Amino acid sequence: MAFKDTAGGKALIKNLWSDNPVFRQVLGICSTLAVTNLLKNTLLMCGGLVFTAGLSSLTISLLRNYIPKQVRMMVQVLIIAAYVIIVNIFIRARFPDIHKTIGPYVGLIITNCIIMGRAEAFASKNPAWPSLLDGIGAGLGYSLILVFIAIVREALGFGTLMGFALPFRDIWWYQWTIMVMPPGAFFMLALVAWFGNAYVLKKEGGAK
Amino acid sequence: MKRVKIVLFMVVIAALYGAGVTGLHLSTIGMVEQNKRFIEQKALVELFNLGDIQTLSKEEIGRIVETQIDQTETLTDPQTGRQVPLLKAYSNATRDQLVAYGFPFSGIGFWAEIKGYIAVDSRLKKTVGLKVIEQVETPGLGARIEEPFFVKPFIDGLDITPPAPGASYMYMGTAGNTPEPGTKEYGRTFDAITGATQTSLAMGRMLNATVAEFRRAVANREAGE
Structure with a gap:
């Protein structure tokens, strides 16, 4: 059986796109808005969320x-x-x-609805391996959107990526201060949700 | 019986996770303390402009702080009785040329306590630096108190000579409310952060109070001598 046809594989892939926690389920929005003005911060936050979502789903499944x-x-x-x-503690x-x-x-990862949602909806009813993959998938789906938003915000707001200046920045770059500020995150999130939902709905419509 | 089982389960799982987390916390205490000390040392080198922290190694920064900054003296504010740590920064390790004085400030910002240091020239006439070392203000708004645009007026030099009775040491300037050049307030004004008025006001309040306290403490020392 191919990986994508297993229960865990299906859960992981679904969380990445068609059931993406951010633009399909609108979960984890607080941190999406808060940490995405720098890619480095975003990657660390995403790493933390993938770690927490994966391991908490695994543990809850083992103890279910x-x-x-x-x-x-x-x-x-x-x-x-x-x-x-x-x-x-690690960070x-x-x-x-x-x-x-x-x-x-x-600290707010504790209250991130994605983790609690996956624990309650999936891990408490399914075996360990699929639950681990489901948790990791939810974390990666969240990360996919956050990283994209962070790349755009950091590039437009600071003219850098991971703190390194973009090529020939002095020639073409003009600072979009709003991208560093919270409204920039709202704009980006709305755009991503719009495109993501439109694409997924179109694909689902086409499948019918 | 069932209730006892539930309570027992909760106690066991809480104890297990609590012990694990506590163990991890204890094992990293040393590293966290070291980090904290290094952040403070970096802040002091930057505050007194004693070197480029981007190019200096951890050891070099530590050595500069140890040899060029005297942190042994404490002043007393006669009005409140509070102790004011006095930092003296020298241009080299022989400590023969005083660059500036520094003292800590702290106060409640928009969300929580803000802590930092302010540096003043050796004649106590103007500021020469400001460094925030602890704050949890809104990222992108109030948190910008650490950014160069906010700190620049303090490095360029804000007047800290005693103001007229009832007047402030420092003023917060906004787009529609900036003193005219040539007025007494002009040399005492720093820019507010757009969208973070409460953090800017809090900074103004705590810096005014700290400079006033420092002035009283210095006068007290001079009187004592």
Whole structure:
């Protein structure tokens, strides 16, 4: 059986595009708006989310038969929080400058609806391997959109990518200050959601 | 019985994860402290313009702070009794030429506490630098207090000589409210950040209070001597 036909493969691929958490499910918007003015910060945030989403889905799936139904959400939050704290400690210790910028948002991964949503909708009902892939897929789907938004915002707002100046910047580049500020993120998110939804709906329509 | 099982489950899982996270936290405390110290050292070198932090190594930055900045003296504000740490920056390691004085400032910004240092020239007439080392203001708005455009007026030199009674040491300038060149307020004005009025106002408040406190403490020391 091809990977894309397995339960895990299907979950991963679906989360990347046709069920993308950001533009299809409109989840994780707070951090999408907050951290996308620099690609480096965005990549770290995305790494943290992929790590947390994957491992929390895996853990919740492994424990699903033992977690009492009455307290399942408390346990899910506890597991998610533990992984987020691990990410936070790691960034604080290894990347202190970046922690200064995205530190407050890393803590907010705990409340990111994508992780809780995948834990409740998928991991608590499915085996470990597909759950891990589902969590990673949700994280990667989120990352795909954030990275795209960050590339556009950093290039237009700062004239750089990963902090490096774009080629011949002095000749052609003019600063779009709005792209560095929160309204720039709103514009970009709206555009991505528009194009993404239009493309997915068109494809779904064509399939019918 | 079922309820006991649930409570037991919660206790066990919380203990397991709590222990794991605590262990990780404890194992990185040293590294975090080192990072914190390095951020502060970088800030001081930048504040007093003692070198280019982009090209200097971690060790060089540490050495400059150790040899060229005297952090041993503390002043006392006679009005509040508060201790004001006094930093003295020298142009070289022999400490024969004083470059500037520095002192910390802190206060509540729009979201949380802002901490940093302000540097003044050796004659105590104008500022020569400002460095924010801790803040969690809105990224892209209030957080811009760390950016060069906000810091530049402080490096260029804002007047910190005692103002007329009832007047402020510093003023926040906005697009429609900037003092005319030649007026006393003109040399004491820094630019507000568009879209971050509350952070700018908070900076104005805390810097005014800090400079006033520093002035009182210096006067107190001079009187004592």
